[in-house]
Amino acid sequence: MNLENLYQEIILDHYRHPRSKGLREPFDAEVHHVNPTCGDEISLRVDVEDGLVKDISYDATGCSISQASASVMYEQLVGKPLDQGWPVLDEFVHMIEGRGKVEPDEDVLGDGIAFAGVAAYPARVKCALLGWMAFKDATLQALGKDFT
Amino acid sequence: MNLENLYQEIILDHYRHPRSKGLREPFDAEVHHVNPTCGDEISLRVDVEDGLVKDISYDATGCSISQASASVMYEQLVGKPLDQGWPVLDEFVHMIEGRGKVEPDEDVLGDGIAFAGVAAYPARVKCALLGWMAFKDATLQALGKDFT
Amino acid sequence: MTPLDVAALRKDFPILERTVRDDRPLVYLDSGATSQKPRSVLDAERDFYEHRSAAVHRGAHHLAEEATDAFESARRTIAAFIGGQSEDIVFTRNATEALNLVSYAFTNSTLEGGPQPFVLGPGDEILITEMEHHANLVPWQQVAQRTGATLRWFGVTDSGRLDIDPSLITDRTKVVSVTHQSNVLGTINPIPRIAEMAHAMGAVMIVDACQSVPHMPVDVTALGADFVAFSGHKMLAPTGVGVLWGRSDLLAQMPPMLTGGSMIEQVFMDHSTFAAPPQRFEAGTPNIAQAVGLAAAVDYLEAVGMQNVHEHEVYLTGLALEGLGSLPGIRIIGPTDLTDRGGAVSFVADGVHSHDLGQVLDDSGVAVRVGHHCAWPLHRRFGVAATTRASFYIYNDEQDVEALVAGTRRALEFFG
Amino acid sequence: MTPLDVAALRKDFPILERTVRDDRPLVYLDSGATSQKPRSVLDAERDFYEHRSAAVHRGAHHLAEEATDAFESARRTIAAFIGGQSEDIVFTRNATEALNLVSYAFTNSTLEGGPQPFVLGPGDEILITEMEHHANLVPWQQVAQRTGATLRWFGVTDSGRLDIDPSLITDRTKVVSVTHQSNVLGTINPIPRIAEMAHAMGAVMIVDACQSVPHMPVDVTALGADFVAFSGHKMLAPTGVGVLWGRSDLLAQMPPMLTGGSMIEQVFMDHSTFAAPPQRFEAGTPNIAQAVGLAAAVDYLEAVGMQNVHEHEVYLTGLALEGLGSLPGIRIIGPTDLTDRGGAVSFVADGVHSHDLGQVLDDSGVAVRVGHHCAWPLHRRFGVAATTRASFYIYNDEQDVEALVAGTRRALEFFG
Ligand SMILES: Cc1ncc(COP(=O)(O)O)c(C=O)c1O
Numbered sequence A, B: 001m002n003l004e005n006l007y008q009e010i011i012l013d014h015y016r017h018p019r020s021k022g023l024r025e026p027f028d029a030e031v032h033h034v035n036p037t038c039g040d041e042i043s044l045r046v047d048v049e050d051g052l053v054k055d056i057s058y059d060a061t062g063c064s065i066s067q068a069s070a071s072v073m074y075e076q077l078v079g080k081p082l083d084q085g086w087p088v089l090d091e092f093v094h095m096i097e098g099r100g101k102v103e104p105d106e107d108v109l110g111d112g113i114a115f116a117g118v119a120a121y122p123a124r125v126k127c128a129l130l131g132w133m134a135f136k137d138a139t140l141q142a143l144g145k146d147f148t
Numbered sequence C, D: 001m002t003p004l005d006v007a008a009l010r011k012d013f014p015i016l017e018r019t020v021r022d023d024r025p026l027v028y029l030d031s032g033a034t035s036q037k038p039r040s041v042l043d044a045e046r047d048f049y050e051h052r053s054a055a056v057h058r059g060a061h062h063l064a065e066e067a068t069d070a071f072e073s074a075r076r077t078i079a080a081f082i083g084g085q086s087e088d089i090v091f092t093r094n095a096t097e098a099l100n101l102v103s104y105a106f107t108n109s110t111l112e113g114g115p116q117p118f119v120l121g122p123g124d125e126i127l128i129t130e131m132e133h134h135a136n137l138v139p140w141q142q143v144a145q146r147t148g149a150t151l152r153w154f155g156v157t158d159s160g161r162l163d164i165d166p167s168l169i170t171d172r173t174k175v176v177s178v179t180h181q182s183n184v185l186g187t188i189n190p191i192p193r194i195a196e197m198a199h200a201m202g203a204v205m206i207v208d209a210c211q212s213v214p215h216m217p218v219d220v221t222a223l224g225a226d227f228v229a230f231s232g233h234k235m236l237a238p239t240g241v242g243v244l245w246g247r248s249d250l251l252a253q254m255p256p257m258l259t260g261g262s263m264i265e266q267v268f269m270d271h272s273t274f275a276a277p278p279q280r281f282e283a284g285t286p287n288i289a290q291a292v293g294l295a296a297a298v299d300y301l302e303a304v305g306m307q308n309v310h311e312h313e314v315y316l317t318g319l320a321l322e323g324l325g326s327l328p329g330i331r332i333i334g335p336t337d338l339t340d341r342g343g344a345v346s347f348v349a350d351g352v353h354s355h356d357l358g359q360v361l362d363d364s365g366v367a368v369r370v371g372h373h374c375a376w377p378l379h380r381r382f383g384v385a386a387t388t389r390a391s392f393y394i395y396n397d398e399q400d401v402e403a404l405v406a407g408t409r410r411a412l413e414f415f416g
């Protein structure tokens, strides 16, 4: 494992050019998540209609991994029906928490696969998941359910 | 150091036949002391007049060392002027807390010297001192002073 | 007669090679106070310091990752040992702190008006027993004093069994806290039954498992407990580590006792929010190496087998009750049968104070404990100021019991 | 330039022989979080377990005597190290617990209407600073919330110095609690001066000495403090032990935080009385082996010489400030001069988040800490979410500083 493996070009690109960053209207739910170890923060809104993720808008400060991961998430989930989105999220979490022992499914993850290297660095797991967990929380709220 | 050294005949004798045990009147101050590790207790009264220890009466439950030590104390201190009593007490404490490294003064201690062996057993120090500390406390109270 | 190969186990404990007093072999019968440590536990702690010592959770470097892994894997090992989830394991200094952590949840919640399961007030009752260790008694006196709740207790029968008076558990009862095994009497209490009664009334059930987790198989779910506390040093582990296990939903609501770093979510100058359990209850740099040592102790005990540990101790207890019982003037404080009974044997001798008895035993190389064993009210119940207690563990054998009996005989003769 | 023979000292620390990541030598610059342990400390702990492990204070047998001796002699060693009396030394798990112990004295005394020096109420003020570690901030938020007192604080100047506003210390000020050395900025605060102001108003003066006792000569009397807290693991000692030193007359009046065994005088079912300090504050079986390890660490540090430790760190700090300062886009958070400054160097880099910077350093074998270092409000004060912190100790040398500077340059290039 070396630095280039962790910081793939895709990640650096999303970090430097986060896609569609900024909070937008309309939205059904807004959440604010924090990584207590490093203070990274994200505010995130979702606009869900008839099981479709119409928009995810976010404003975040943090490291390259957390910023890029939110941006990739945006690309992977917006415009998808939720029942296609959840499996992507599950697979992403599974890969990130897999300590490098999980073979990730590129078909499901798309650009998300670029974060495979993070799994080898437990201290960065929360960075990679910050945006995704915020999305999960906000969407469940939008659907009137509890985040667990 | 062996058992016979610790439990000298004098100690066993005082333990089996404590001198003048029982609480008596008149008295100037009464105290109750406890050894929190083993629950040994002593109630002790002093009758002091013009700097003279007229009586020490006590009621105690506890091990041979604590019982015998109270009884020996009674013999060593009753009837003495306080300015002769304090040095005996000081010497006794000095010996008991001396971890076996102090050469005790038999002239000052009298039968108290029998407790020299206790100094080698730190866990018994409080037993040997229980009665003497109660005496000190009660006498200082009788004189209107604080016990420290 | 015993399922253990004690001679083999003894080789793992370096301290058993030493002699005491005038070159007498050490007969260690004070494991109820603290246990000795096998080499594998000492090695695990040292290995941690020599290879992966760093601050946990907060560091992003390689060493910090490995330290965090070691610490969190210790948590998983300990959770599995008692049938719990690792998120429900809180590391404390000792069982005393674990019990205080729960008791402060009641005081602090009452002060702050919530959360509900921890709020007490006048009219509410806290139920304990007369056989509690001070660690499961004094904290509840403090809670009662600070919240206005009333402290009640089950008594103890002459034979040393818990006198369970069901009428003491009512809808006023909000907390029931009972020792699983008495550190003085050896009595094992019927926790599942008491827990059922407590839960039927909506009370929180707390178990002081200080003397059970080290000595027999314990499953927190089977116990029916809401909280379980125990100490590492009594189960082959280092000093300086204890455990509070709690039911997830209660832990989730429970306020912290200690506050500071690593237990927070966000901190501002004038207010803070707190992390989820177990972090919420582990303020500051934890006792990392000690937790690692405790996990090694658990591994060791699991290899021995907890049922074997229990049977071994019951076997030695039988021998001790028999041997001591054959001496004149010895009175056992606690059950004299082996049903629901662990390996603590406390006794008094006619005419010989326990401090003197212990001294003669010590002179024979036998280490026992004398005094009230932090259970003063229980001693008062039996009308004695102090007892002599022998307590057994996996490294004790028949000869140790013989030494105990012989030393006690010597004391009776010496003071007779 | 440094008074220490670092090469010789390094041989005492087994962990420094290991490599990290792809076989890179370990450059450990995270001693501000926790220090590494020399062999003599590990040996002292192990020797305790292998030769004199027993419960302290309560046992009457030979082993218990030796264990008690080891524990109490550790207390004396530590007391002498900071110029205190051994009766005034309380062993805790860590500095966080030590600070909570004092803060609970205020909450509990207020609840119980005494003793006076610890009673707070609306109108009373607690004064801290904006550079406090969460351990010396969150507990005071809790006290304020529970007693109705108001929390106030000194700010921090742009150069990272304490902004002492004398008008904040008034006759309403009942508690002043300040860090001796900032774990982020490296700033050493003028405690004697603040203590004098506090005492002039009758306030209790508490010092968080977590980052000073390990790194420079500290004398509690010269500080003018009433309470001083620090952690063993930051000063070469095991995890799981901290210290609270308190002024005798205050300790004598102070109520306990934790209750249970060994801290009592007498116990009845419905009430108890408590022992004198320090026992009153050490409920349950203490962290005995860890205290013994801490004493060995103190012996080691005294042999090195605390003034030498300080000068060595100032020397390395100078090199680091110079080296990092020579890189483009690096901003030091904290004083850039060496006056009243210890060896913690925190910085931010333009365009590189500290988590990423730390990752590159880690990849180079350099272990630093990234984040808010449990001083979140302080980071907000400087308008940053996180910093990268290098912190030095006796085993660090010039090459370590060079590795830090080279690694930082690599990060700037990587993300540039
Ligand atoms: C200034 C300061 N105070 C308090 C603490 C807390 O110490 P501990 O985590 O050992 O309780 C630390 C270290 O983290 C510190 O640097």
Ligand SMILES: Cc1ncc(COP(=O)(O)O)c(C=O)c1O
Binding pocket: C032, C033, C094, C095, C096, C097, C133, C135, C136, C179, C181, C182, C183, C208, C210, C211, C231, C242, C374, D261, D283, D284, D285, D286
């Ligand atoms: C039944 C029981 N509860 C609680 C404790 C307290 O344990 P510790 O001193 O490790 O906190 C003990 C041991 O002393 C015990 O035997």
